[in-house]
């Protein structure tokens with residue numbers, strides 16, 4: 001193997017978990033390229049493999065082990081860096097895994113290239129770097145150009161102060177903090193100039209953004225003035241943090257996509273209280289109705305947790321009915337799993353595993369049916385589609401209201417925005433015809 005800081009050294013990346021992790025991995029990867037490392041695909045032999053980990057569900061933990069098995073089969077001498085959320089919380093457990101050389105938490109993971117550059121060649125002990133995460137505003141000095149995705153991620157915030165009882169994000173990513181306003185604009189301009197027509201605002205609790213008097217709304221207003229940028233999309237956002245002006249803007253001559261993903265987590269007040277969520281079912285429903293009435297054609301999505309301790313059949317039925325009746329186009333269903341440091345691990349009335357699986361299935365089926373209804377309602381309408389990839393002879397892309405559309409054409413539509421007429425439905429995708 002080449003020396004760690006030798007330009008011939010190869011490095012591969014894998015990102016688990018959320019969009020925020022993806023956007024951070026893009027930046028980390030660029031820092032390695034800037035230092036002369038050669039980046040290879042994850043399943044190619046590499047001197048170093050960096051896994052940006054996730055700990056939101058138990059799958060995140062299992063996925064890390066699975067990935068380590070895969071890379072060590074390809075290259076038994078690979079040095080592995082585990083960075084991010086799981087590294088922050090479970091350093092002891094992770095340091096026992098084969099080939100792990102570095103465990104670097106969220107506070108320092110963006111400096112990974114320098115940590116590796118400075119690593120003594122003959123060091124055999126696992127290097128563990130997981131200091132507490134500072135609460136200060138932050139900047140990101142390198143742009144996260146992402147050649148693999150048409151839509152660019154723009155990180156504006158990190159961490160969370162809400163401490164929902166099932167969640168260990170505040171422990172893994174620290175308390176809420178915001179990226180400096182001008183720093184966001186600088187990266188946004190660079191990403192737009194590099195060709196990204198759509199940027200997705202990412203963070204952990206982006207509705208709590210604040211820097212020197214600027215809030216999320218001011219970030220959106222400033223981004224709208226970047227001429228090359230055609231769309232701005234808000235990723236997941238907490239229900240109690242969305243200012244009315246945001247959805248007043250959507251669909252009214254704004255670049256803001258008609259899309260909101262707002263986690264509900266449960267449809268019963270008692271469970272919401274146990275989860276330490278900040279709203280009641282009534283407040284949430286009223287809010288969703290108001291958004292739906294104000295933004296014509298909006299796509300509303302949500303997250304729901306099934307099998308939270310103490311969830312009875314009655315609680316579950318209430319959740320089902322609520323999700324059926326609210327105008328959601330889809331939902332992500334998470335089976336509850338006890339996390340290592342989250343407060344809900346102390347609750348004593350677990351739901352049976354088989355019951356959780358059954359309830360999850362029921363909600364996933366409902367979500368599929370609701371998505372079909374949402375898509376069918378778009379048939380006949382004209383929508384702008386940003387095309388992303390060609391698959392099985394069809395180009396496909398997204399409308400601003402998050403419908404995937406495909407079209408058969410000989411033209412190269414990569415990163416092209418086209419006005420399309422929605423003609424029909426093929427599984428989870430609309431089939432379109434080009435208008436212009």
Ligand code: SF4
Pocket residue numbers: 160161162163164167168169170204205238
């Ligand atoms: S709002 Fe709740 S669920 Fe979301 S990151 Fe914060 S603590 Fe976790």
